[in-house]
Structure formats: structure tokens, C-alpha cells
Amino acid sequence: MNALDLSRWQFGITTVYHFIFVPLTIGLAPLVAIMQTVWHKTGNEQWLRATKFFGKLFLINFALGVATGIVQEFQFGMNWSEYSRFVADVFGAPLALEGLVAFFLESTFLGLWIFGWDRLPRKIHLATIWLAAIGVTASAYFIIAANSWMQHPVGVVWDETRDRPAMNDFWAVITNNTTLAAFPHVLAGAWLTAATFVAAIGIWWMSRNMWRARKLRAAAETGETPDLPPTTAPSQVDATPEDLEHDAHHLWRPVTRLALWVTIVAGVALFITGDLQAQIMFKQQPMKMASAESLCNTETGAGFSVLSIGRQNNCDNIDHVIEIPNMLSFLATHRFDAELQGVNELQTQYQEYFDMPGANFAPNLFVTYWGFRAMITWALGSVVVALGGLWLTRKKRVVESRRFGILALWMIPTPFLANASGWIFTEMGRQPWVVAPNFQDNLDPRQISMMVQDGVSNHTPPVLWVTMIGFTILYGALGVIWFMLQRRYALEGPAAYDHIAPEVRSDDDDSDADEPKQLSFAY
Structure with missing residues (x-):
């Protein structure tokens, strides 16, 4: 592979890997904050236990997310220095705000939350986790704003002296309509991921507690030693059947029900925001959306392809096996009879407009087509957890089926894979552009755009391999x-x-604040 191929692979691998942690961090922060808020309002110790339990999992994920995210910043200067030079006047602002506002907000108040359990008044301590959650969300917004400019550049003029775009409207950059559509979609995906994570673990613990309780009762009736695997879980060591059932009903069921309803709300939000984002993309990047549907030729009343077979990266050999008539036109414009441009016609238009005969302006059809469908398919794992969990916990019941508890655990990776598939589709669908041309806002697409091969640094393949x-x-x-x-x-x-x-200290605690205390995570 040449330097361009290796640079793309390296950026893709490290970015997708980093994004494993991102949605869980974004979604789990407010969920933990909600748990602590319920404890603060009700005094119910079960919610304190849940807060600290999921707070620990959140902190592990946050630490790994930060460690892998730092590399993302450096890559712009390592393998993509030409790209960084081109977008420097625009990218600098949202990335600086992400660091100066969002990251400092989340890291500072997360530190106070970690070490402030027995040092801060309750209300102040509760505020720290909410401020950290706000910081995490703000961080996502500024990153999405930077990425959206690559999808739809706005708020710039061409600087002849430096031969690159210069930002002349900061507000337009951070309120890009692409940002306003993408951000709630990303946020909903993060909530879906975190809620599925919490719900699946809660379902598994419910089923485990009820199973152990049945085993203990059966052993007590027969006078035999219970046939149970050893456990180091503090809540299960020497626990009676009544203790286990109490936890299942009063700890795991409320927490799981909260997460299940968040999963449902996030799923609905994903559907709505995804529809909005698709309509915008059909206008801004028609080639991406035509490729996502293997729409090779312009059609009026285009059908939605449920399944296509053939060599997907070749428009001459694609067979739409299952298709919903007129549905693609409706999804793109909310009109069943709308005309949508196909890959072949768009290819000809771009070649003529940019005066590049023979150039390929279409992304990899196989990746975009199946990336889009993988995103939707993987998200169904969360649907299984949500619907099954709500049904089994209806009317104050708890999950007793060990099979469903194990199935819920196996569904945890599905929203992570759905998020990753969505980003692969989004970024691969923009190819061959690293900054897509904007044909809508009176900008010269020949200037305010950049192809991938023009953004890579001048490194040798051995260096990139290492x-x-x-x-x-x-x-x-x-x-x-x-x-x-x-x-x-x-x-x-x-x-x-x-x-x-x-x-956490009560608000009227007058104890000596200078008394030496052990510095610990309090988990």
C-alpha cells in the first residue's frame, strides 16, 4: 500500500477504536448524574449503590477514552499535515473550544466528583457530576461542529495570500445546519449505547440474584449444600434468599427500568434525527446517499433497496433483489415522486465541473451500502433488550430468566457497533473528499474543497507501517x-x-474540614 492508503487506514483504525469509548462516556455521564439525583432527592440508599457502581464503570471508560483521544489530535500533524494547513483557520476555533471549555469542564468537575464524596456538601457534589456531564456533551458538540465543516464548509472566504479558506463567520461554523442535524443524532446514539449498557447489566444481575435465591431455597429445603459457583460480589457473599430478592426488586429493577425507557426514547430520537440528517445529506452530498442505496442511475420515484447483490463497488453489476417502491424518494424529500440523481449522472457532472475527465468521484459503494445497513441492523440489539426487558419487568416483576440475562449481556456490543458503522458510512461516504465541496452557499467548490490525496503528509510507507x-x-x-x-x-x-x-457531607455539616482524610476514589 502507498502512503495515502496507509495514512487512511491508520486514521480509520485509531478513530474507530477511540469511538468505542466515546458514546458510552457521553451517555453514561448523565445517567449516573440522574441516579445520584434520585438518591439526593429520595435518600434511597439503593440509588447511591447504583451511582457508585455505574460511576466506577464510567470512570474506567472515561480514562481509556482520554488516552486514545489524545492521539487523534496528533494525527492531524503527523500524517495529515497538508490537510491541517488547509483547514487550520477554521478547525482551530472549535477544537480550541473543545479543549478549553468542554474538556477542562468535564475533567475538573469529574475530579471533584471522584474525590469529593466525603468532602463536599451534597448539593455541591451533585452539581459536580452534572457539570461533568455538561462538559462531556459540549465536547461532543464542538467535535461535531469541526467534522460538519468537512461535510459542508460554511462561514469562510478564500484567502489568496495563504491559499486556503479563512473563517469570517464563527457563528456560521458552529451553527452549521449539518452540525445541528448531526449533533442530536450522535447524542441519541450515545444515550442508546449507555442505556443498553446499564439495562443489560441490570437485567443480568436481576436474573442472577433470582437464580441464586432459588438455589439457596432449594438447598435449605433438602438440607444439602447449595450448588452455586463461588462469588466475590460483596452483595452476594453470605446473602440470604431474601437479601438477593430484595436487591433484585429494589435496586436492579428501578435502575434497569430507567435505562430501558431511556433506550426507547433514544431509539425514537435516532429515528427522527436520522431522517432529518438523511434529507440534508441528499442535498449536500447526493453522491454519498446515492452510493448508500446503490442508486446508479437517476430515477423518479426511486425505490429503497432492502437487499442488493453483486459486485457492490461496480454499478454495472448490481441487482436490487428486494426493493420498496418509491420509498427512497420519500425518505429523501418526503415526496414519493421526487427525482433523485444516481451515481453515474453525478459522476459525469463532477468530472465536467472540476474538469477532471476519468476521475472517480464515487465512494466505495460496498462500504457505504452495507455500512448504512449495518448501522440500522446493529441498533436492533438495543430494541431486543428494551422490549424484552420492559415486558419481563412489567407490573413490578423482575427478570428471572437466566437465558434472557445472558442474551442481554451479548447485546451490549450492538449499539457500539451501530455507532461505529454509522461513522464509517459517514466518513467513507464523503470520499474522495476530505473537505466536501459546497454547491449551496455561494462558495467556490473548486477552492473550498480538498481531495483526500491532497491532504496527506509526505511520509514514506515504512514510517507509516511502524x-x-x-x-x-x-x-x-x-x-x-x-x-x-x-x-x-x-x-x-x-x-x-x-x-x-x-x-457526601450534609449541607449543614460543621465538622473540621482540615482533618486529615485518606485520598481515595470512595468506591
Whole structure:
């Protein structure tokens, strides 16, 4: 592979890997904040246990997300220096705000939340996790604003002296209509991921507690030693059947029901925001959307392709096996009889407009077509958890089926894969552009655009191989550590009642604040 191929692979691998952690961080922060708020309002100790349990999983994920995210910033200067030079006057503002406002907000108040359990008044401590959640969300907004400018550049003029776009309207950049459509979609995807994560773990713990309770009761009736695997979970060591059932009903069921309803709301939001985003993309990047549907030729009343077969990267050999008539036109414009341009016609238009005969302006049809469908298909895993969980916990019931508990755990990766598939589709569908041309806002697309091959640095393939292999090995090791830590503490479960760390100081606590205290995570 040449330097361009290697640079693209390296950026793709590290970005997709980093984004494993991002949606869980964005969605889990407000969920943990909600749990602590319920405890603050009700005084119910079960919500404190849930807060600290999922707070620990959140912190593990946050740490890995930060470690892998730092590399993302450096890559703009390592393998994509020409791209960085081209977009510097625009990208600098949202990325600076992401660091100066969002990252400092989330990291500062997250630190106060971690170490402030027995040091801060309750209301102040509760505010810290909410401010951290706001910071996490703001971080996502500024990153989406920067990415959206690559999808739809606005708010710039051409600087003849430096031969690159210069920002002349900061407000237009951060309120780009592409940003306003993409941000709620990304946010909904993050909430879906985190809610599925919480719900699946809660369902598994419910089923596990009820199963152990049945085993203990059966052993008590026969006088035999219970046939149970050893456990190190504080809430299950020496627990009676009544203790286990109490946790299932009063800890895991409320937390799981909260997460299940958030999953439903996030799923609806994804559908609505995805529809809005698709309509915008059909106008701004028609080639991306035509490729996503293998729409090779312009059609009036175009059908939605449910399944196509053939060599998907070749318009001459694609057979639409299952198709819903007129549906694609409706999804694009909300009109069944709308005309949509196909890949072949768009290809000819771009070649003539940019005076590049023979150039290929179509992305990889296989990746865009199946990336879009993979995004939707993987999201169905969350639907299984949500509908099954709500049904089994109706009328104050708890999940007793061990099979469904295990199935819920297996569904945890599905929203992560859906998010990754969506981003692969979004970024690969923009090819061959790294900054897509804007034909809508009185900007010269010949100037305010950049092709991928023009943005790469002048490195040799051996140098890129060394760094890509190094990142892959390092990230592989970090991935194993992340999985082992998440698995370990998820299996350990929440603290038992008598092992919960000191609560947050009450607002009228007049104890000596200077008294030496151990600095610990209080988990």
C-alpha cells in the first residue's frame, strides 16, 4: 500500500477504536448524574449503590477514552499535515473550544466528583457530576461542529495570500445546519449505547440474584449444600434468599427500568434525527446517499433497496433483489415522486465541473451500502433488550430468566457497533473528499474543497507501517485492559450495605474540614 492508503487506514483504525469509548462516556455521564439525583432527592440508599457502581464503570471508560483521544489530535500533524494547513483557520476555533471549555469542564468537575464524596456538601457534589456531564456533551458538540465543516464548509472566504479558506463567520461554523442535524443524532446514539449498557447489566444481575435465591431455597429445603459457583460480589457473599430478592426488586429493577425507557426514547430520537440528517445529506452530498442505496442511475420515484447483490463497488453489476417502491424518494424529500440523481449522472457532472475527465468521484459503494445497513441492523440489539426487558419487568416483576440475562449481556456490543458503522458510512461516504465541496452557499467548490490525496503528509510507507503497527499493538493492549476491568467490576457488582463508602457531607455539616482524610476514589 502507498502512503495515502496507509495514512487512511491508520486514521480509520485509531478513530474507530477511540469511538468505542466515546458514546458510552457521553451517555453514561448523565445517567449516573440522574441516579445520584434520585438518591439526593429520595435518600434511597439503593440509588447511591447504583451511582457508585455505574460511576466506577464510567470512570474506567472515561480514562481509556482520554488516552486514545489524545492521539487523534496528533494525527492531524503527523500524517495529515497538508490537510491541517488547509483547514487550520477554521478547525482551530472549535477544537480550541473543545479543549478549553468542554474538556477542562468535564475533567475538573469529574475530579471533584471522584474525590469529593466525603468532602463536599451534597448539593455541591451533585452539581459536580452534572457539570461533568455538561462538559462531556459540549465536547461532543464542538467535535461535531469541526467534522460538519468537512461535510459542508460554511462561514469562510478564500484567502489568496495563504491559499486556503479563512473563517469570517464563527457563528456560521458552529451553527452549521449539518452540525445541528448531526449533533442530536450522535447524542441519541450515545444515550442508546449507555442505556443498553446499564439495562443489560441490570437485567443480568436481576436474573442472577433470582437464580441464586432459588438455589439457596432449594438447598435449605433438602438440607444439602447449595450448588452455586463461588462469588466475590460483596452483595452476594453470605446473602440470604431474601437479601438477593430484595436487591433484585429494589435496586436492579428501578435502575434497569430507567435505562430501558431511556433506550426507547433514544431509539425514537435516532429515528427522527436520522431522517432529518438523511434529507440534508441528499442535498449536500447526493453522491454519498446515492452510493448508500446503490442508486446508479437517476430515477423518479426511486425505490429503497432492502437487499442488493453483486459486485457492490461496480454499478454495472448490481441487482436490487428486494426493493420498496418509491420509498427512497420519500425518505429523501418526503415526496414519493421526487427525482433523485444516481451515481453515474453525478459522476459525469463532477468530472465536467472540476474538469477532471476519468476521475472517480464515487465512494466505495460496498462500504457505504452495507455500512448504512449495518448501522440500522446493529441498533436492533438495543430494541431486543428494551422490549424484552420492559415486558419481563412489567407490573413490578423482575427478570428471572437466566437465558434472557445472558442474551442481554451479548447485546451490549450492538449499539457500539451501530455507532461505529454509522461513522464509517459517514466518513467513507464523503470520499474522495476530505473537505466536501459546497454547491449551496455561494462558495467556490473548486477552492473550498480538498481531495483526500491532497491532504496527506509526505511520509514514506515504512514510517507509516511502524506507527500503524505500534498503535495497533498499544491499542490492542489497552483494549484488553479495558475489557478486563469492565468485566471484573461488573461481575463484582455494587457494594453491600455495610461497605458503602462515606456519604457526601450534609449541607449543614460543621465538622473540621482540615482533618486529615485518606485520598481515595470512595468506591
